[in-house]
Amino acid sequence: MLIIISIGLFILAIIFLQGEWLEALQPFKNYISMNFENNSRTTCFENSKNVDKICQWHFLNYTPSSWENIWFTNIEEFQNNVCERLADAQNLNKTALAVERLMELQKNGRNFTRSDKQPTDELLSKMFYRRECINPLTNTSFQEAEVSQVIEPLIGLLRDPLTICTRINSLPASVYQGSQVQSKRFLLLSVAAPFYIHSSPQNRNSLEINVQSNKHNTNLLPWMYQRSKLNLLDKELDLDGINGQNILIDLGSSYFGNWGGDSNAAAGRWFYEQYKRFGVKFDRIVAYEYAPLDAKAAWNQLPDDVFPVYTLINVGCAATGKFNPWVMLKAIARPHDHVVIKLDIDTPAIEIPLINQLLNDSSIHSLVDELFFEHHINVKAMQAYWGRPPGTLKDSYVLFTKLRQLGIRMHSWP
Structure with a gap:
């Protein structure tokens, strides 16, 4: 009898100890389960610190099209007979093909796949970007992908080639639709520009999944707010958690809705409408204008969603001091923001120092993603509009090429 009781007590002790042991194990089991779920979930995010690779995009190089190369090489010869x-x-x-393609992209964006004009992209120039990754466990880095995104080529007068010059009757009337002097048809924004993935066929599907737009927008590609190389092993760096701003700085803004009474020449509204068409909203718009504006009229022209993010500095900008726009830029922008700048104040004595500061100072140009500049120079076809300021068309080609080589989508503002 005592033996039976002893066996029973022994069994109860084992059960009790097992219960204690299982209870003690439960948090560890939960920890394993939670981490397994977290690791499964974070593999969907390309920059997570908890996966076997951490990745980022950065600018690689600018490659002009062969058409642009011909113009660049011969621009001194072409200087005085551009229209011819x-x-x-x-x-x-x-x-004609380039104008039609850019008009289509401005209207429909890069996701319009039924286009018969896509072969024309060979005439366009390309900005190349690379996706590099690092294994945080082994500290080994590797290149995962390269993409090229097209941009309008630097040809002719660096503006819509079917404006300024005499109309050519052999071309269809459709290519002249909207071809006023200040036509913006030849500008290809990053939000509308197609990109091409350069990879092996077996990796193509996964790469297309990884080219994700910013969670803050629907159409802003990652290399348009990740242009600079970062230290991916920096424990303080959280690429997934970065929530950048979209910033527009308009230098020589006039009114938001018109310039000199011409609504077609309004820069602010044009940028607002172009970006909004592709689901991108500006978080901050800073407008500099030298000419006195009617304050009530200026603010009444703003759409409701622009009003709270708009800053009007109605004293113009300067090459030095607090009204130098790069002072404002460095105060409000960060490398992970998407920054668009338009410079057209019709004052070369201020414009040229500003553009040179941007070109030569990495603390400035590293913040700028897209830049629009009307470079006034002495060229026969534009003398009726610009007179004879110093500089040649070659100077414009060299300047714009250098800025594109820095990773800035550089455009000629009309």
Whole structure:
């Protein structure tokens, strides 16, 4: 009898101890389960610190199209007969095709896949970006992908090639639709520009999944707010948690809705409408204008969603001091923001120092993603509008190329 009781007590002790042991194990089991779920979940996010790789995009190089190369190489010869060159047998068809393609992209964006004009992208120039990754456990880095995103080529007068020059009757009337002097049809914004993935076929599907837009927008590609190389092993760096701003700085803004009474020439509204069409909203708009504006009229022109993010500095900008716009830029922008700048104040004595500061100072140009600048120089076709300021068309080509080589989507503002 005592033996039976002893066996029973022994069994009860084992059960009790097992219960204690299982209870003690439960938090550890939960920890394993939670971490398994977290690791499964974080593999969906390309920059997570908890996965076997941490990745980022950065600018690689600018590659002009062969068409642009011809213009760049011969621009001194073409300087005084640009219109004649655009109309010759080597350029006329290319010009019409490029204008039609850019008009289509401005309207429909890069996701319009039913286009029969896509082969024309060979005439466009390209900005290349690379996605690099690092294994945080082994500290080994590797290149995962490269993409190229197209941009309008630097040709002709660096503006819509079917404006300024005499109309060519052999071209269809459709290519002249909207071709006023200040036409913006030849500007290709990053939010509308197609990109091409350069990878092996077996990796193509996964790469397309990884090219994700910013969670803050629907159409802003990652290399348009990740242009600089970062230390991916920095424990303080959280690429997933970065929530950048979209910033527009308009230098020479006039009124938001018109310039000199012409609504077609309004820069602020044009940028607002172009970006909004593709689901991108500006979080901050800073406008500098030298000419006195009617304050009530200026603010009444703003759409409701622009009003709370708009800053009007109605004293113009300067090359030095607090009204130098780069002072404002460095105060409000960070490398992970998407920054768009338009510079057109019709005052070369201020414009040229500003553009040189941007070109030569990495603390400035590293913050700028897209730049629009009307570079006033002495060229025959534009003398009726610009007179004879110093500089040549070659100077413009060199300047714009250098800025594109820095990773800035550089455009000629009309």
